[in-house]
Amino acid sequence: MSDQYTRLTRRLADADPDIAALIEAEGRRQHDKIRLIASENYVSQAVLDATGTVLTNKYSEGYAGRRYYEGQQIIDQIEEIAVARAKALFGVEHANVQPYSGSPANLAVYLAFMQPGDTVLGMSLPMGGHLTHGAKVSATGKWFNAVHYGVRRDTGRIDFDEVREVALRERPKLIVAGGTAIPRTVDFAAFAQIATEVGAILFADIAHIAGLVAGGAHPTPVGHAEVVSTTTHKTLRGPRGAMLMSTADRAKALDKAVFPGLQGGPHNHTTAAIAVALREAAQPDFGTYAHQIVANAKALAAAMTERGFDLVSGGTDNHLILVDLTGKEIGGKPAAKALDAAGIELNFNTVPFDTRKPMDPSGLRIGTAAVTTRGMTEKDMPQIAAWIDEAVTAAREGKEEALDGIAAQVRDFCAAFPIPGWSQD
Numbered sequence: 001m002s003d004q005y006t007r008l009t010r011r012l013a014d015a016d017p018d019i020a021a022l023i024e025a026e027g028r029r030q031h032d033k034i035r036l037i038a039s040e041n042y043v044s045q046a047v048l049d050a051t052g053t054v055l056t057n058k059y060s061e062g063y064a065g066r067r068y069y070e071g072q073q074i075i076d077q078i079e080e081i082a083v084a085r086a087k088a089l090f091g092v093e094h095a096n097v098q099p100y101s102g103s104p105a106n107l108a109v110y111l112a113f114m115q116p117g118d119t120v121l122g123m124s125l126p127m128g129g130h131l132t133h134g135a136k137v138s139a140t141g142k143w144f145n146a147v148h149y150g151v152r153r154d155t156g157r158i159d160f161d162e163v164r165e166v167a168l169r170e171r172p173k174l175i176v177a178g179g180t181a182i183p184r185t186v187d188f189a190a191f192a193q194i195a196t197e198v199g200a201i202l203f204a205d206i207a208h209i210a211g212l213v214a215g216g217a218h219p220t221p222v223g224h225a226e227v228v229s230t231t232t233h234k235t236l237r238g239p240r241g242a243m244l245m246s247t248a249d250r251a252k253a254l255d256k257a258v259f260p261g262l263q264g265g266p267h268n269h270t271t272a273a274i275a276v277a278l279r280e281a282a283q284p285d286f287g288t289y290a291h292q293i294v295a296n297a298k299a300l301a302a303a304m305t306e307r308g309f310d311l312v313s314g315g316t317d318n319h320l321i322l323v324d325l326t327g328k329e330i331g332g333k334p335a336a337k338a339l340d341a342a343g344i345e346l347n348f349n350t351v352p353f354d355t356r357k358p359m360d361p362s363g364l365r366i367g368t369a370a371v372t373t374r375g376m377t378e379k380d381m382p383q384i385a386a387w388i389d390e391a392v393t394a395a396r397e398g399k400e401e402a403l404d405g406i407a408a409q410v411r412d413f414c415a416a417f418p419i420p421g422w423s424q425d
């Protein structure tokens with residue numbers, strides 16, 4: 001054997017102890033904390049296995065049967081399985097599993113159906129929309145005429161009067177339904193009615209809720225929206241990636257937009273891992289998982305309300321809770337930093353009609369997909385709410401020394417809930 005070959009076959013720990021040690025440390029961190037970041041999850045060992053394979057070596061520009069590189073005998077089969085599973089799971093006529101992530105997937109939708117300067121109507125970022133729904137700092141806000149809707153001040157829910165009013169006035173080509181900080185069910189039928197009225201294409205972005213939709217814990221946009229995008233790594237619990245789904249008549253434009261419009265070769269190791277995740281999501285126990293995510297979010301919301309936390313819209317229908325800390329007299333950023341030190345990981349977030357700045361807004365965003373994967377249930381949520389309350393109170397009172405104590409309790413608690421891909425020994 002040549003030295004070169006020996007070098008190539010060394011495992012990570014031997015080949016690069018620096019990075020191996022950091023990955024090990026990240027595994028421990030993910031294990032020892034209560035992860036409440038609403039966009040995160042823990043993927044299965046099978047998904048991890050598929051991701052770290054020789055599929056990463058292959059170039060496959062094009063689509064199955066129509067590639068620009070040779071040697072696609074196996075890759076074509078993998079991508080065809082992923083596509084078939086996506087179509088079956090979501091009940092769609094067309095699926096494209098190649099988008100590198102949610103943002104490029106959304107950009108492909110714009111490329112498919114819009115010209116620069118055309119009008120898009122999406123939820124505004126501070127109200128709960130995503131950057132790619134026309135936010136000023138995003139390409140979607142720079143290259144298109146983005147107009148926005150938000151939520152009602154009194155209910156914290158999407159203001160459909162406003163959606164309709166803006167749609168009638170601005171005549172958007174594309175209406176985006178969905179977001180990153182929406183704690184309530186998205187009424188895709190109501191969006192579809194407005195889209196039909198103004199002749200717009202309805203585009204549902206289910207990045208956050210795809211796992212809930214697949215598991216029957218949130219109504220599907222299919223049948224209402226002609227185009228659906230999703231990430232694969234949030235509640236759907238797959239690798240980092242994305243999918244576009246649509247009716248048959250929108251298929252060609254979407255496929256052309258992804259490749260060659262926006263991307264080169266697909267990430268085949270990710271495609272395989274998406275296929276694995278879609279198979280997992282088609283099992284009956286995934287429906288149980290999806291419903292448990294919602295049950296946990298509702299239990300956590302109730303426990304937090306009991307402790308005097310003010311929740312946007314007063315609660316949750318899905319995996320996500322948006323906390324307004326205004327009444328607690330602490331900003332979202334110092335609260336999130338204190339919680340992280342206490343072993344509870346989440347993110348600061350704007351709340352609708354926020355009076356503070358985006359880099360230190362009034363809210364916290366919480367999600368239950370990851371803790372549910374670890375097997376935590378409703379009975380564990382009051383304890384989590386108690387630790388959140390203790391840490392926020394400690395931060396407000398400047399008693400940072402209390403946070404270490406909470407982190408130690410959290411670590412002990414987490415030891416009972418193993419994660420795939422990392423263990424104590």
Ligand SMILES: *Cc1c(COP(=O)(O)O)cnc(C)c1O
Binds near residue numbers: 102130241
């Ligand atoms: C997460 C998210 C995206 C973007 O996904 P990335 O993979 O981070 O690019 C797009 N839309 C919504 C609604 C999201 O929540």
